Amino acid sequence: MKITTVTVVGVTGTMGANVAGIFASFGNAKVYAVGRDIEKVKRTIPRIIKSVKADSIARNLVPADFSMLDQCVAESDLVFESSVEDIQVKTEIAEKVAKALRPHAVSCTGSSGLSITTLAECYPEEVRGHFFGVHMFNPPYSMSLCELTPTRYSDKEMLYDLKEYLEKKLFRTVVEVKDSPAFLGNRIGFQFINEAMQYAEQYKDNGGIDYIDAIIGSFTGRSMAPLVTADFVGLDVHKAIVDNVYQNTNDYAHDTFVLPVFAQKLVDEKKLGRKTNGGLYQLIKYENGLKRQTVLDLNTGTYRDQIPYVFPFADKMKKYIAEGDYTKAFERLVNNHSQEAEICLSFLLKYIVYSLYAAKEVGYSVHDADDVMATGFNWCPPLAMYQALSTVADVKTLTKERLVEICQKVDVDQLLAEVEPSKYDYRLYFKSAK
Amino acid sequence: MGRVYILGGAQTDFERNWKKEGKNMIALLKEAVADGLADANITFDDVRELNRENRVACFVGNFIAEKYTEQGHLGAFLTEVDEAFYGVPSARYEAACASSSVAIDAAQTKIANGDYDVAIVVGWELMKTVDSKVGGDFLGRAAYYEKEGKGIELPFPKLFGRLADETLKKYPIDEKRYMDALARIAVINYENAKRNPLAQTRKWFMSFEQASTRGTETNPLVGGRLGVSDCSQITDGAAVVVLASEKFMQERNIQNKPIIKGYGHRTAPMLFDKKMADNADSEYILPWTRQAVLDAYKRSGLTVDAIDCFETHDCFTSSEYAAISAFGITEPGKEYEAVESGLIAFDGKKPINASGGLIGCGHPVGASGARMFLDCYKQVTGQAGAYQVQGVKNAMMLNIGGSATTNYVFIIGNN
Numbered sequence: 001m002k003i004t005t006v007t008v009v010g011v012t013g014t015m016g017a018n019v020a021g022i023f024a025s026f027g028n029a030k031v032y033a034v035g036r037d038i039e040k041v042k043r044t045i046p047r048i049i050k051s052v053k054a055d056s057i058a059r060n061l062v063p064a065d066f067s068m069l070d071q072c073v074a075e076s077d078l079v080f081e082s083s084v085e086d087i088q089v090k091t092e093i094a095e096k097v098a099k100a101l102r103p104h105a106v107s108c109t110g111s112s113g114l115s116i117t118t119l120a121e122c123y124p125e126e127v128r129g130h131f132f133g134v135h136m137f138n139p140p141y142s143m144s145l146c147e148l149t150p151t152r153y154s155d156k157e158m159l160y161d162l163k164e165y166l167e168k169k170l171f172r173t174v175v176e177v178k179d180s181p182a183f184l185g186n187r188i189g190f191q192f193i194n195e196a197m198q199y200a201e202q203y204k205d206n207g208g209i210d211y212i213d214a215i216i217g218s219f220t221g222r223s224m225a226p227l228v229t230a231d232f233v234g235l236d237v238h239k240a241i242v243d244n245v246y247q248n249t250n251d252y253a254h255d256t257f258v259l260p261v262f263a264q265k266l267v268d269e270k271k272l273g274r275k276t277n278g279g280l281y282q283l284i285k286y287e288n289g290l291k292r293q294t295v296l297d298l299n300t301g302t303y304r305d306q307i308p309y310v311f312p313f314a315d316k317m318k319k320y321i322a323e324g325d326y327t328k329a330f331e332r333l334v335n336n337h338s339q340e341a342e343i344c345l346s347f348l349l350k351y352i353v354y355s356l357y358a359a360k361e362v363g364y365s366v367h368d369a370d371d372v373m374a375t376g377f378n379w380c381p382p383l384a385m386y387q388a389l390s391t392v393a394d395v396k397t398l399t400k401e402r403l404v405e406i407c408q409k410v411d412v413d414q415l416l417a418e419v420e421p422s423k424y425d426y427r428l429y430f431k432s433a434k
Numbered sequence: 435m436g437r438v439y440i441l442g443g444a445q446t447d448f449e450r451n452w453k454k455e456g457k458n459m460i461a462l463l464k465e466a467v468a469d470g471l472a473d474a475n476i477t478f479d480d481v482r483e484l485n486r487e488n489r490v491a492c493f494v495g496n497f498i499a500e501k502y503t504e505q506g507h508l509g510a511f512l513t514e515v516d517e518a519f520y521g522v523p524s525a526r527y528e529a530a531c532a533s534s535s536v537a538i539d540a541a542q543t544k545i546a547n548g549d550y551d552v553a554i555v556v557g558w559e560l561m562k563t564v565d566s567k568v569g570g571d572f573l574g575r576a577a578y579y580e581k582e583g584k585g586i587e588l589p590f591p592k593l594f595g596r597l598a599d600e601t602l603k604k605y606p607i608d609e610k611r612y613m614d615a616l617a618r619i620a621v622i623n624y625e626n627a628k629r630n631p632l633a634q635t636r637k638w639f640m641s642f643e644q645a646s647t648r649g650t651e652t653n654p655l656v657g658g659r660l661g662v663s664d665c666s667q668i669t670d671g672a673a674v675v676v677l678a679s680e681k682f683m684q685e686r687n688i689q690n691k692p693i694i695k696g697y698g699h700r701t702a703p704m705l706f707d708k709k710m711a712d713n714a715d716s717e718y719i720l721p722w723t724r725q726a727v728l729d730a731y732k733r734s735g736l737t738v739d740a741i742d743c744f745e746t747h748d749c750f751t752s753s754e755y756a757a758i759s760a761f762g763i764t765e766p767g768k769e770y771e772a773v774e775s776g777l778i779a780f781d782g783k784k785p786i787n788a789s790g791g792l793i794g795c796g797h798p799v800g801a802s803g804a805r806m807f808l809d810c811y812k813q814v815t816g817q818a819g820a821y822q823v824q825g826v827k828n829a830m831m832l833n834i835g836g837s838a839t840t841n842y843v844f845i846i847g848n849n
C-alpha cells in the first residue's frame with residue numbers, strides 16, 4: 001500500500017495531532033492537517049512536531065480548514081477522521097469525505113467506540129469497503145497499539161494491505177478486532193477502572209478513592225494506579241466508554257460498567273480530572289511553588305490530603321519487587337488474607353478472566369488481550385499476569401476460591417484452558433516506585 | 435591454551451528505566467543473571483556443584499557504579515543475586531565503556547588456562563539514577579577528568595566532536611559528504627534497532643533529514659558539529675555471557691557452540707590531544723584501535739574477508755566512522771564509501787551493528803562490551819531473530835573505553 005498523502009480531520013484534538021505526527025514521521029506522508037479553525041491548526045503544528053521529536057517533519061504538514069476538506073481528500077491516499085466522539089459529527093464528516101474520496105483511497109476513523117459499521121454505511125456502496133476503524137492509543141509515539149476494525153463491507157485485500165502498512169511502515173502493534181463497543185483494549189481496561197471506582201464508593205469509609213488506588217497501584221502491574229488513570233484520560237471520556245459498553249453489551253460483568261453516582265456528579269459539574277484540575281484528585285499549587293496532591297473524600301464531597309496508607313502486604317510486595325524478588329512478592333499477595341490483599345488479588349484474577357472473555361468476544365486470539373493491554377495501557381498483560389501468579393499458585397484453583405460469584409456466571413475452566421504462554425515479560429510491569 | 439566456548443547469555447530490555455520501576459541494582463542483576471544462565475542451560479545448582487571443585491568464577495564489568503548508585507565492591511554483589519554464588523570467585527573489572535570487555539578477557543584467560551571451566555560474565559550500568567548533565571559529568575571520568583572533564587558540560591560529546599574535526603583535517607573529504615555519512619550511520623543504527631525487540635530506541639523516529647539537519651530544537655548540537663542524533667543513548671541495562679572450557683563441553687556433551695577465535699587489546703594515550711599527535715605517522719586516525727583489530731585478526735588467523743558482521747562502539751557516529759577503516763572494510767579516509775554504498779547497512783555485505791549498536795540498542799556503559807559479545811554470539815548461532823544477518827560464520831566486535839583509549843576487539847566464530 002503506497003500512502004504518500006494523508007488527510008487528518010480534527011487535527012487540533014490530542015489524538016488528531018498525535019496521529020498526524022505518526023503519519024508525517026514514520027509514514028513520511030504529506031499530511032493535510034484539517035481543523036475547523038485554520039489559525040488553531042497552525043498553532044497545533046509545533047505540538048505535532050514535538051509529539052515525534054522531529055523538526056524534519058514540518059515540511060510534511062500542511063494546515064487546512066474544513067472549507068478545503070474536499071480538495072485535501074481528493075488528493076489523499078488515506079483519510080483519517082479524528083473528530084469528537086459524536087455520531088452526528090462523524091456522520092457529517094463521513095458523508096463529505098465519501099464524496100471526494102479517490103477510488104483507491106482508504107478512509108479511517110479513530111473512533112474509540114462508535115459503531116464502525118454505522119459509519120461505513122455513510123459511504124456509497126462502491127467505496128464502503130474502503131472504510132475501517134483505526135483506533136490508536138495516547139500517546140501513539142510511545143503506545144504502539146492500533147486496533148484495526150474492518151466491517152462486513154470491508155475489502156479484504158485492502159484490509160490486508162492496510163494492516164501491513166500500519167505494522168511495517170508506521171510500526172504499530174496491530175490487533176484486528178470486531179466492531180464491538182469500545183473494542184478490546186478499552187473494554188478490558190475500563191472494566192477494571194470502573195470497577196475500581198465502584199469499589200471506591202463501596203469502601204468510602206476506608207478512604208475511598210486513594211484507598212483503592214493504594215491497593216491496586218503500580219506494584220500490581222501498571223505504571224499508574226487505575227483511578228489516577230481515570231483522571232488522566234478524563235472522567236467525561238471514561239463515562240462515554242463505560243456508558244457505551246453498558247448500553248450496548250450484556251456480558252457477565254455488565255454491572256461493573258455502571259458509572260458510580262459520584263463520578264456522574266463530577267462529570268455534571270465539569271470536574272473532569274487532570275484537564276480541569278479537579279476530578280477524583282486535585283493538585284493544589286501555591287504561589288510559592290509548593291504543590292499538594294489532594295483527593296476527593298466521598299463521604300464529605302470535599303478534597304482532602306491523600307492518606308499515606310501502609311498495608312503490610314503491599315509494603316512487603318514493594319520491597320520484594322525493588323530487589324527483583326517477584327516470586328516472593330506474589331507469595332505475599334496470595335498468602336495474605338487482609339481485606340486489602342484479598343481485594344487486590346481478586347482484581348488481578350478478575351482482570352485475567354475478563355480479558356480472556358473479552359478476547360473471545362471482541363478479538364480473535366487470547367494473545368490479542370495481551371497485545372492491547374501491554375501496548376495500549378502499559379499494564380501487565382493478562383497472560384503474563386497469569387504466568388506471574390502461576391509462579392506461586394495454581395491460578396485456576398485460586399480463581400475458584402476467590403471469584404466464587406463469577407465462576408457461577410461464566411465457564412472459568414473453559415476460559416483458563418485457553419491460556420497460552422505470554423509473549424510479554426511480566427517483570428517489567430510490576431513496579432516498586434510510587 | 436585451551437579453546438574458550440560461548441554457552442549463551444542474555445541482555446535486559448534496554449528500554450527500561452529501573453529507577454522509574456523503583457528497582458535497584460540487585461533486581462537488575464537477578465533478572466540478567468537468571469536469564470543469562472537459563473539461556474546457557476546452567477542452573478544455580480550447577481553453579482553450586484561446579485563451585486565445590488572451584489571450577490566456576492564470575493567476572494563483573496561496570497564503569498562507575500560508585501557515582502551512579504553509590505556502590506562499590508561489585509564483584510561481591512552477585513552473592514545477593516543467589517546463594518549459589520556464596521564462595522564463587524568474583525571480581526569487578528573496569529576500563530570505562532570497555533569494562534565488560536576486560537571482564538570477558540579475564541574470563542577467557544582463566545578458562546583457556548584451565549583455572550576454571552565455567553565463567554559467568556556480567557556487565558551492567560544503571561545510568562538513569564541522575565539527570566543527563568550530572569551523568570555526563572560522571573562519564574567525564576573516562577577521560578582525563580582533571581584536564582578534559584572537570585567543569586565541562588557533556589565532555590564526551592565534545593571529545594568525539596573533536597574526533598570529527600580531526601577526521602576532516604586528516605583526510606581530504608568534503609565536509610558535507612562527511613557529515614551526511616555520519617547522519618546515515620545514525621539512521622542505519624536507528625533502523626536496525628527497529629528489528630531488535632530489546633533495543634532502547636525501537637519505537638523512536640529517525641530519518642536522514644532529521645539526522646542531517648543539526649542545530650534544530652529537536653536535534654541540537656551537543657559537541658562541536660555533532661547533534662543529538664549522532665549520540666548513543668543513556669541507558670540502564672545488563673548483559674550476561676557464559677563461557678566454558680573444552681573439558682566442560684565434553685563432560686556435558688555440548689556441541690555446536692561458537693568459540694572466541696581471537697582478541698585484541700591496546701591502550702592509546704589517555705589525553706585526546708596526545709592521541710591525535712600520536713597518529714601523525716599513521717594513515718589511521720585511531721592507530722591503536724586499528725592495531726587492536728590487527729591483533730585479533732592475527733590471533734584468529736582470519737582477515738576482514740572472513741568476517742560476516744560487525745558490532746562496533748558507535749558511542750558517537752564519528753567513532754563508528756573511524757571503526758570502518760579500523761576493521762579493514764575500507765582504506766582509511768575512504769570510510770564514506772562503505773556508508774554511501776550500503777556496504778555496512780543491514781542488507782549490505784559487511785553489516786555493522788545489526789543490533790542497532792550503542793545509538794539504536796542503547797549504551798549502558800559497563801554492559802556494552804558484553805552486549806556486543808552476546809550479539810556476535812547470537813549472529814553466529816542464528817539466534818538473532820528479526821535482526822539476524824544471513825549466513826554468519828564469524829563476527830567481530832570493537833568496544834572502546836574513553837576517547838578510544840582502551841580498545842578491545844573479539845572475534846567470535848563457529849569452531
